[in-house]
Amino acid sequence: MTTRNRDGGGPPPERLVALFALALAVLNFPLLLLWDRPVTVLGLPLLGVALFGVWAALIGLLIWVSERPAAHRRKPRRPLR
Amino acid sequence: MTVLSPSLVLGVSAGYLLVLFAVATFAERRAAQGRSVIGNAWVYALSWAVYCSAWTYFGSVGRAAVGGIWFLPIYLGPLLAMLLAWLVLRKMVRIAQTYRVTSIADFIATRYGKSPALAAVVTLITVIGIVPYIALQVKGVSAGYEVLIGQAEVQRTGVAWWQDGTLAVTLALAAFTIVFGTRHLDLSERHEGMVAAVAFESLVKLGAFLAAGVFVTWGLFDGPADIWARARDVPDLQSLLRLKGATGAGDFGHAQWFALTILSMFSVLLLPRQFQMMVVECVDERHVLRAAWIFSLYLLAINIFVLPIALGGLIHFGPGGANPETFVLSLPLSQNATALALLAYIGGMSAATGMLIVETVAVSTMVCNDLVMPALLRMRVMGAGAGDVTRLLLVIRRVAILAVLLLGYVYFRVAGDVYALVSIGLISFAAVAQFAPALFGGMYWHGGTAAGAMGGLLGGFAVWAYTLLLPSMAKSGWLPGGILDQGPFGIALLAPERLFGITGLDNLTHGLFWSMLVNVTLYVGLSLARAPSGREASQALLFVDVFDRADAAEPQWIFWRGRARLPDLVDLATRLLGRARADKVFRDYAQAVGARDISGITADARLVDHVERQIAGAVGGASARIMVASVVQEEPLGITDVIEILDEASQIRGYARALEEKSRSLEAVMDELRAANDALKSLDQMKDDFMSSVTHELRTPLTSIRALSELMLDVPDMDPDERAEFLRIVVSESQRLSRLVNQVLDMAKMESGHAEWCSTEIDLRELLTDAVHVTAELFRERGAEVVMDLGDDVPRVFADRDRLMQVVLNLLSNAAKFMPDQGGRVTVTLRQEAQALVVGVRDNGPGISADQHGAIFDRFQQAGDPADRPPGTGLGLPISRRIVEHFGGRIWVESAPGEGALFAFSLPLGRQGEGEHEPESPDRG
Amino acid sequence: MSQRVLIADDEPNIVVSLEFMMKRAGYEVLVARDGLQALDMIRRERPRLVLLDGMMPGLSGFEVCEAVRADDALADTKIVMLTAKGRDTDVARGVGAGADAYVVKPFSTRDLVDMVRDMLA
Missing domain, CATH: 1.20.1730.10 (Sodium/glucose cotransporter)
Structure with a gap:
């Protein structure tokens, strides 16, 4: 099943699962407490900026994993003779 | 505002x-x-x-x-x-x-x-x-x-x-x-x-x-x-x-x-x-x-x-x-x-x-x-x-x-x-x-059953209703609020938002925890309690392994057995899908299976499955199942049927692969057979060569014996010295002949495994000393010197004394044959290595070039310049090799032209080693 | 003048018997112990007849025979092939190589002497 799953032309499952694990970790206790400080960034509270920043970064990673051209995801191209 | x-x-x-x-x-x-x-x-x-x-x-x-x-x-x-x-x-x-x-x-x-x-x-x-x-x-x-x-x-x-x-x-x-x-x-x-x-x-x-x-x-x-x-x-x-x-x-x-x-x-x-x-x-x-x-x-x-x-x-x-x-x-x-x-x-x-x-x-x-x-x-x-x-x-x-x-x-x-x-x-x-366990479990776990799904859903839903829905109603004033604080009938352990006295969780987390716990437990527990039925198992395969099929539009397996009539299916589809759509469904199907028109379709399992799926799109899978079952005669699907159908499907898919593999392995077998045939041919050739060599070796002394004897008969007035010389040759060739016959027999016995071995503990020093005594006359005649360097004390080995003696005598007589006429010298050595005893016989003859070192141990091969090569049967060294190898040792030669030759063999220690470690026999103490 | 016969064999005892036989029949005898020596003596001494052992180290009797037959100058050299191998293939090979006669060891001394005498008559 997993091998067929790879055949959809999409990103490798391992990468998505790893990204999921990363997201689960950074969006939950206790890593969230990192941002829970009375500090402002450009006049904005750190916690809000950080949460939205992490959120945007995760989407960025998802885009990166999803949209890389298929050729890069496949095995390295054969060198030209 | x-x-x-x-x-x-x-x-x-x-x-x-x-x-x-x-x-x-x-x-x-x-x-x-x-x-x-x-x-x-x-x-x-x-x-x-x-x-x-x-x-x-x-x-x-x-x-x-x-x-x-x-x-x-x-x-x-x-x-x-x-x-x-x-x-x-x-x-x-x-x-x-x-x-x-x-x-x-x-x-x-x-x-x-x-x-x-x-x-x-x-x-x-x-x-x-x-x-x-x-x-x-x-x-x-x-x-x-x-x-x-x-x-x-x-x-x-x-x-x-x-x-x-x-x-x-x-x-x-x-x-x-x-x-x-x-x-x-x-x-x-x-x-x-x-x-x-x-x-x-x-x-x-x-x-x-x-x-x-x-x-x-x-x-x-x-x-x-x-x-x-x-x-x-x-x-x-x-x-x-x-x-x-x-x-x-x-x-x-x-x-x-x-x-x-x-x-x-x-x-x-x-x-x-x-x-x-x-x-x-x-x-x-x-x-x-x-x-x-x-x-x-x-x-x-x-x-x-x-x-x-x-x-x-x-x-x-x-x-x-x-x-x-x-x-x-x-x-x-x-x-x-x-x-x-x-x-x-x-x-x-x-x-x-x-x-x-x-x-x-x-x-x-x-x-x-x-x-x-x-x-x-x-x-x-x-x-x-x-x-x-x-x-x-x-x-x-x-x-x-x-x-x-x-x-x-x-x-x-x-x-x-x-x-x-x-x-x-x-x-x-x-x-x-609450749907999550049954749905995701069903997508990734073959073992989930309807009973498990039903139990999980009902259990989870009941807990959900009790811990989340009921309190919200109570908070709306529809139920007495006391139930939240004191629990139903005053049983505090059953308070909907603090089940079994668990506090510290907000009501949503609390409700979610308990409902999912009950849900998952029942789903897994009930699924494991009873093996899935045929239909559950077949659907599990279709869901979990949905990516495992070649054609994206058709299921990989069709789990249906029974008899169906085309008109019944057409009628059912027409009633549920409408005439126009049903017509299209059957027309497309006819085209897909290569039938000329709708009436040419065979009402087989594939058609039933296809029609059922089309109806499912309109009325849902469960209802479609009931309706199809009502118009066809089907056999109940047991777990053994599922296994059979899987087997059939995998067989069909396997055929192509198997054919390919078969032809590949056939080729391999052909290659092996060809190689075996070549080996047999070369064995045959070797046997032929052996017979030819034996014949040659037998005929050569016979030729001399016959020719000289005839000559002596034909020439009565022969010079007595000449006659004596002829007679000496005849005797020597006769001896050569009988030696050859013995050795061929020896060789044949050893090769066929019929040789008799009579092994005892042997002291190699004693054996070598005896051998040198036996051959002393041979060397003395040639004016050669024999030196023994046997060390002080070596362990005994377990071997056949006569056979070993045969090896040593062969090596000694070879040395005697090849040594120079003047100043011949033979050294016999015995030394102990880590796991073996090594016997060496060194001569100062012409030596043997390296390319012949292997061949001289083959049958009928003799080393040295043929012109002045002493007579020999060409079987001595091959037989020696057989004997030494029988005792787990090996025999080899170290030599270069002009530097003499060292023939050596080793015998491993500790083989049949009980002799060495045997407790002292009672009669000695 | 007596005719010269070359005996080419690597077995010394066989040489002894052949030499005795040929001398007694009145021929002048030359001896070669291997193939190369034999070919060399055939070219140098021009014997009328060669008693050639098929199995000799160096150059085999068959090869010597072929070499002699390839040399026009030696065309009238008679060759009697002696071999201890009695297989049909060996006979065929000897004949194929151009030997005038083929004798399998062990041989009858009288027959051999008669054959040589006929060939040199």
């Missing part, structure tokens, strides 16, 4: 609904022309944004105003789901499209052996869990309307029902849903108009909310930093952007945060409207990849201004000054920005209507297929003999749509004021989360 006239608001609302109709009509027309507008990832992703209902649109701000960043987990969960969408959602889509699944109830029921009971239970859970949520949307529209017309405090009781704008909107939505949601009977066909309209609504609500956000942030205030700077002056607001709660002292409820994340992660896939949009309406599963991140970005965008609006509203109106859930309307109104307020209202309405339309289609489908249809089937209304029931089906579905929407409306009228928007939303989330 400005208010708008009700007629303006109603007029704009009506106008907006007309636009929706126009968009949907446009999309349907384009689809009819074959130029679909929904066939891309962007529209697909926007249709997913039906997730953001009025609850998001109004509720998020409300929640942010009370709990700060606590509105976020509801949107971070979907992000988590989107990260895995390509793996999980794509599989759901593939399964649904292969087996023409039409709803989440259908999905779960089809997975567990097409169980009608499971379909009914999932439908009931959905209706109970979702109707309040539908009411919530109605309330959202209504609340917004009241804010706009300034009637927030007006009692609605004074308005007659026909004057109620909310009811008008509800009925208009019902009309829209009936028109665009029941266009085709086949639910697995896409509703192009509905999808397009919902995608359009998603754009409207995002645009409207962003406009309101920009207005508040930069119109009302001087950017987000300004809002925050001013919020810091209000003591209550500072803590909103910290995790540790409003007082700044409490612990961060990380359990609740986690629970909300996981809950919303499931909900974004399991809510009926999400399942409808993501799975049923999917045009192409490849769109999932891109839609996943587009949808994630959408959620990020629609949440960016939630905090600024919430804080802005709280600062502007002061705490308690206005309902935070309608800040998005009241803030523009307070600045007389009526156009923006109307736009914001339209945005909220689009959020609500989008959700209502899709949720209603999804729920009504389930109600029709999984509650009403089975009942009708039982009453035989749809059995054989009934006419075309497609009209009836459509009517049922339309009535169901109207009923669901009106139920939501009535619920809103009865209970609309007692629930906070957010809490009822989360309770609905928790209800659909």
Whole structure:
């Protein structure tokens, strides 16, 4: 099943699962407490900026994993003779 | 604060609904022309944004105003789901499209052996869990309307029902849903108009909310930093952007945060409207990849201004000054920005209507297929003999749509004021989360059974009702509040929000924990308790291994056995699908299987399966199963049948591969045979050569003997010396002959394994000394010197003394033969190595070149210059090698031309070693 | 003048018997112990007849025979092949190589002497 799953032309499952694990970790206790400080960034509270920043970064990673051209995801191209 | 006239608001609302109709009509027309507008990832992703209902649109701000960043987990969960969408959602889509699944109830029921009971239970859970949520949307529209017309405090009781704008909107939505949601009977066909309209609504609500956000942030205030700077002056607001709660002292409820994340992660896939949009309406599963991140970005965008609006509203109106859930309307109104307020209202309405339309289609489908249809089937209304029931089906579905929407409306009228928007939303989330174990378990675990799914669903749902629904009713005043504090009948351990005395969890986390614990335990436990039936096992294979098939359109296995008649199937399909569609189904099938027309189709398992799946697209998998079963004669599907069918399928698939492998292995076998044949041929050749050599070796001495004897006979007057010389040659050649015969026999015995070995413990020093004594005369005749270097004391070895003597004598006589006529010298050595004794016989003869070192141990090979080579049989060394190797040793030669030769052999120590370690024999002591 | 016969064999005892036989029949005897020596003596001494052992180290009797037959100057050299191998293939090979007669060991001394006498008559 997993091998067929790879055949959809999409990103490798391992990468998505790893990204999921990363997201689960950074969006939950206790890593969230990192941002829970009375500090402002450009006049904005750190916690809000950080949460939205992490959120945007995760989407960025998802885009990166999803949209890389298929050729890069496949095995390295054969060198030209 | 400005208010708008009700007629303006109603007029704009009506106008907006007309636009929706126009968009949907446009999309349907384009689809009819074959130029679909929904066939891309962007529209697909926007249709997913039906997730953001009025609850998001109004509720998020409300929640942010009370709990700060606590509105976020509801949107971070979907992000988590989107990260895995390509793996999980794509599989759901593939399964649904292969087996023409039409709803989440259908999905779960089809997975567990097409169980009608499971379909009914999932439908009931959905209706109970979702109707309040539908009411919530109605309330959202209504609340917004009241804010706009300034009637927030007006009692609605004074308005007659026909004057109620909310009811008008509800009925208009019902009309829209009936028109665009029941266009085709086949639910697995896409509703192009509905999808397009919902995608359009998603754009409207995002645009409207962003406009309101920009207005508040930069119109009302001087950017987000300004809002925050001013919020810091209000003591209550500072803590909103910290995790540790409003007082700044409490612990961060990380359990609740986690629970909300996981809950919303499931909900974004399991809510009926999400399942409808993501799975049923999917045009192409490849769109999932891109839609996943587009949808994630959408959620990020629609949440960016939630905090600024919430804080802005709280600062502007002061705490308690206005309902935070309608800040998005009241803030523009307070600045007389009526156009923006109307736009914001339209945005909220689009959020609500989008959700209502899709949720209603999804729920009504389930109600029709999984509650009403089975009942009708039982009453035989749809059995054989009934006419075309497609009209009836459509009517049922339309009535169901109207009923669901009106139920939501009535619920809103009865209970609309007692629930906070957010809490009822989360309770609905928790209800659909009960589907997660059965659904995801069914997608990845072969072992899940209908009993497990049913147990899990009912158990989880019961706990959900007790820990979440019941308290919310009690809090609404419908039940005595004491049940929450003291527990039922005063049993504190059973208090709905503190089961078994567990405290410290908020009620949602508490309810979710217990319901999921019971759900998963029952699902897994009951599934393991009994092996799956044939039909459960077959469906498990079809779901779990859905990616394992060559043809994306057809299932890999067909689990059906029995007899069917083509006319019965045609008749059934015509009744359920309508004549035109049924005709098309059979025509396409005939083409696919290569039949010349419909009547040429064979009514085999594949046809039955195909027809059943087509009917499933109209009435759901469970009902389709019952109907097909009613017109064919089928054998019950046992687990052994499933295994047989799997075997057959894998055999057929295996044939091609096996053939390929066979021919490859045949080739290998051919190669092996060829090699074996060559080996045999060369063995034959060797034997032939051996015989030829033996013949040659025998004939050579015979030739001399015969010739000389004849000559002596013929020449009586021969010189006596000459005669004596001839006689000496005859004797010597006779000896050579008998030696040869003995050695050939020896060799033959050893090669055939018939040689007799008589092994004892031998002292090699003694043996070598004896050998030198025996050959002393030979060396003395030639004037040669024999030197012995045997060391002091060496262990005994276990061997056949006579055979070893034969080896040593052979080596010594070889040395004698090859030594020079003058100054011959032979050295016999014996030394002990780590694991062996080594005997060496060194001569100072002509030596042997390295290329002959191996060959001299072969039969009939003699080394040295043939011209002055002494006579020999050519069997001595081969026989010696046989003997030495028999005792586990080896024999070799070290030599170079002109440097003499060392023939040596080794005998391993410790072989049959009991002799060496034998306790001293009694007679010695 | 007596005719010269070359005996080419690597077995010394066989040489002894052949030498005795040929001398007694009145021929002048030359002896070669291997193939190369034999070919060399045939070219140098021009014997009328060669008693050639088939199995000799270095150059085998068959090869010597072929070499002699390839040399026109030696065309009238009679060759009697002696071999201890009695297989048909060996006979065929000897005849194929151009020997005038083929004798399998062990041989009758009288027959051999008669044959040589006939060939040199």
